[in-house]
Amino acid sequence: MRILLTGSSGWLGRFLAPGLKAAGHGVIGLDIAPGMHTDLVGSVADADTVARAFAMGVDAVIHAGALHKPDIAHMPEQAFIDVNVTGTRNLLEAAARAGHNRFVFTSTTSLMISQAIRDETSEEAVWLDESTGPLAPRNIYGVTKLAAEGLCRLYAADRGLACVVLRTARFFPEDDDTHSTPPGDNLKAIEFLHRRLTVEDAADAHIAALERAPELGFDTFILSAPTPFTRKEAALLKRDAASVIARHFPDAPALFAKRGWTLPATIGRVYDAGHAxxxxxxxxxxxxxxILDALREGRRLPFVHDPSYVAPKDKMPQS
Structure with a gap:
């Protein structure tokens, strides 16, 4: 198949485009920033740009392009609506008109986080799966991604376009934009317990969704590394996460200490990827x-930590 991949110059696109090609697919990359996997530079918010992409011969869409949470600091709300909502609708409409039977949408677990969950007001870790709701995103990023998910659901129901929504947990390489402790690599390692996956796994999940979309119809999946925890441990995770981690991984405290890392005293949320x-x-x-295997054996960590990473779109001159 020839796949239209939006966000082809971004972090996920850097891994997803080669993965699609290795799986035997042709890739047409669309992004607002130039890149080695991008064939057409432009915005999904522009219907003419989407039409030009489809004129290149498209059999299916993976829509991974979006404005993200860090963009809130320098982009107006209207830009999020234009790109994340109108852009998604432009692609869905073009795909439905073309008679496609598969559309994969990259969403985010961020839209599941209300202000109360963000503030960790609960006395136990909040267990998050696809049944969690009602959803109350706390910023324009989450609001627009939730709206885009709704459009996918409508196009599946009303136009017969099989849509798979992938709510990805964290896989960005740079440091967290709100937390400076523990250090970035330490924090990323911890997050694999409850809210992170590698970019390679994120790319593989999109390819799996592309292949399965026609038989799935419409469905939503949380993507995160499998958590070792159970719901019964939620209260203790909030009170004393380090002891729960040590129970599951007895040598984790020593391995972390040897590297100068710390284990968390508390964990406030857990993403459950069991449905996927x-x-x-x-x-x-x-x-x-x-990750513990790598620490134990002195190997390179199996995830990317790059504090200097800047998204290609953020390197472009601002108009």
Missing amino acids: EKRLGFRCKTGFAE
């Missing part, structure tokens, strides 16, 4: 156990 494993047939290859 059961129905999509996808399970992340890299989890916390693999």
Whole structure:
């Protein structure tokens, strides 16, 4: 198939485009920034640009392009609506008109985080899966991604376009934009327990969704490394996360200490990716156990930590 991949110059696109090609697909990359996997520079918010992309011969769409949470600091709300909502609708309409039977949408677990969850007001870790709701996103990023998910659901129901929504947990390489402690690599390692996956796993999940979309119809999946925790541990995770981690991984405290890392005193939320494993047939290859294996054996960590990473779109001159 010839796949239209939006966001082809971004972090996910850097891994997804080669993965699609290795799976035997042709790739037409669309992004607002030039890149090695980008064939057409332009915005999905522009219907003419989308039409030009489809004129290149498109059999299916993976819509991974978007404005993200860090963009809130320098982009107006209207830009999020234009790109994340109108842009998604432009692609869905073009795909439905073309008679496509598969559309994969990159969403985010961020839209599941209300202000109360963000503030960790609960006495136990909040267990998040696809049944969590009602959803109350706390910023324009989450609001627009939730709206885009709704458009996918409508096009699946009303136009017969099979749409798979992938709510990805964190996989960005740069440091967290709100937390400076613990250090970035330490924080990323911890997050594989409850809210992170590798970019390689994120790319593989999109390819799996592309292949399965026609039989799935419409569905939503949380993508995160498999958590070792159970719902019964939610209260203790909030009170004393380090002890729960040590129970599951007895040598984790020593391995972390040897590297100068710390384990968390508390964990306030857990993403459960069980639905993706059961129905999509996808399970992340890299989890916390693999990170400990690397520490134990003195190997390179199985995730990317790059504090200097800047998205290609953010390198472009501002108009």
